[in-house]
Amino acid sequence: MADTPSGAEIQLENVTKRYPGNAEAAVDDVTMTIPAGKIVILVGPSGCGKTTTMRMINRLIEPTSGRITIDGEDVLALNGDVLRRKIGYAIQQAGLFPHFTVAQNIGVVPGLLKWNRKRIDDRVDELMDLVGLDPAEFRGRYPRQLSGGQQQRVGVARALAADPPVLLMDEPFGAVDPITRGSLQDELLRLQEDLRKTIVFVTHDFDEAVKLGDKIAVLGEKSSIQQYDTPEAILANPANDMVAGFVGAGASLKQLTLLRVRDVTYSDSTLTVPVDTSPSDLRARMLDKRATYALTLDHRRRPLRWVHVRELSSAASLAAAGRAIGDSVSTQSTLQDALEAILAEGGNAVVTGSRGEYVGTIDITTVTDTIQQLRTEHVESESVES
Ligand SMILES: Nc1ncnc2c1ncn2[C@@H]1O[C@H](COP(=O)(O)OP(=O)(O)OP(=O)(O)O)[C@@H](O)[C@H]1O
Numbered sequence: 152m153a154d155t156p157s158g159a160e161i162q163l164e165n166v167t168k169r170y171p172g173n174a175e176a177a178v179d180d181v182t183m184t185i186p187a188g189k190i191v192i193l194v195g196p197s198g199c200g201k202t203t204t205m206r207m208i209n210r211l212i213e214p215t216s217g218r219i220t221i222d223g224e225d226v227l228a229l230n231g232d233v234l235r236r237k238i239g240y241a242i243q244q245a246g247l248f249p250h251f252t253v254a255q256n257i258g259v260v261p262g263l264l265k266w267n268r269k270r271i272d273d274r275v276d277e278l279m280d281l282v283g284l285d286p287a288e289f290r291g292r293y294p295r296q297l298s299g300g301q302q303q304r305v306g307v308a309r310a311l312a313a314d315p316p317v318l319l320m321d322e323p324f325g326a327v328d329p330i331t332r333g334s335l336q337d338e339l340l341r342l343q344e345d346l347r348k349t350i351v352f353v354t355h356d357f358d359e360a361v362k363l364g365d366k367i368a369v370l371g372e373k374s375s376i377q378q379y380d381t382p383e384a385i386l387a388n389p390a391n392d393m394v395a396g397f398v399g400a401g402a403s404l405k406q407l408t409l410l411r412v413r414d415v416t417y418s419d420s421t422l423t424v425p426v427d428t429s430p431s432d433l434r435a436r437m438l439d440k441r442a443t444y445a446l447t448l449d450h451r452r453r454p455l456r457w458v459h460v461r462e463l464s465s466a467a468s469l470a471a472a473g474r475a476i477g478d479s480v481s482t483q484s485t486l487q488d489a490l491e492a493i494l495a496e497g498g499n500a501v502v503t504g505s506r507g508e509y510v511g512t513i514d515i516t517t518v519t520d521t522i523q524q525l526r527t528e529h530v531e532s533e534s535v536e537s
Pocket residue numbers: 170171173177195196197198199200201202203204355
């Protein structure tokens with residue numbers, strides 16, 4: 152993992168945008184610093200100016216007044232090629248060109264920057280691997296031949312193509328279902344661990360902000376900054392009623408989105424067996440270990456099915472015995488995701504590592520103990536303050 156961020160610091164100084172014909176400014180006198188290598192989330196009500204603020208950074212919209220710098224350089228002084236190299240841009244519904252293949256879509260910016268064919272091809276393959284799309288299968292497909300989640304992955308790959316230090320993401324996961332959205336969020340965090348870009352991310356969804364943000368800027372009318380702080384600080388101490396309204400009910404439950412499965416102690420004592428084990432061998436082992444349930448794994452140790460010891464005497468093989476795993480979580484997932492998976496599974500949820508391999512299981516007690524601990528800490532910190 153890289154220790155130094157590859158991202159660049161962004162500064163907005165007294166930035167104002169007035170659209171022609173509008174009496175009111177869309178963005179009024181905003182000053183903020185977005186630290187290098189961090190994810191900063193802009194949240195706020197519809198029409199408060201989030202998109203306008205973001206698009207002024209890559210000059211899709213020109214500020215009426217004020218100054219924006221990236222790594223100390225005034226963006227107004229940068230030409231188109233330099234801006235494309237410095238800033239990647241991903242938007243809702245991916246914004247892919249429908250008549251371009253996946254490879255052509257990802258290669259757009261390198262093409263504009265006049266990289267040679269081989270360099271573009273290699274980069275496209277590298278990025279497809281990075282976002283979890285097999286180049287052999289997906290390179291030649293058109294956007295309409297992809298699912299919503301796959302399109303978003305291509306959108307992210309395209310934004311990263313020229314390895315820009317800054318990534319602007321405007322509700323990039325807004326148009327996909329909640330489960331796909333959760334896994335795209337996990338993947339972004341996984342990518343960011345290595346890439347350490349400066350990411351400015353616009354969303355309506357406060358839970359998404361808490362999960363992804365190193366810092367959150369809660370914006371009011373005309374992008375006025377109501378609070379700009381870490382998710383922990385905003386959840387614990389909303390600065391005013393507007394922020395409190397955004398945080399909403401159940402702040403202690405929301406803190407579950409701040410903790411990841413890897414931060415808590417999950418169990419690895421489940422009996423696991425390769426799926427080609429014979430049912431009678433497994434039954435003998437389970438009786439010996441007094442285990443009620445066992446988990447079958449494929450040849451890459453990826454979890455497949457839960458089997459109850461009672462189901463083994465009648466099973467011809469383990470391939471179809473027991474019940475397929477529905478929802479599972481990775482070590483990167485939040486405890487909120489884990490809670491949802493536990494509820495959906497009606498028991499322990501399986502935890503997988505970065506390649507989808509089995510690493511353990513997490514149970515409801517671990518989650519409820521963590522909620523209790525967070526509450527105690529919260530009460531203690533409030534009594535220290537008063
Ligand atoms: N091209 C434009 N011309 C005139 N007014 C505009 C233009 N684009 C945006 N606005 C106005 O500027 C304000 C801010 O819009 P903006 O899209 O930045 O808000 P937003 O917070 O991103 O909204 P949403 O969350 O609904 O996408 C709104 O009042 C909008 O109507």
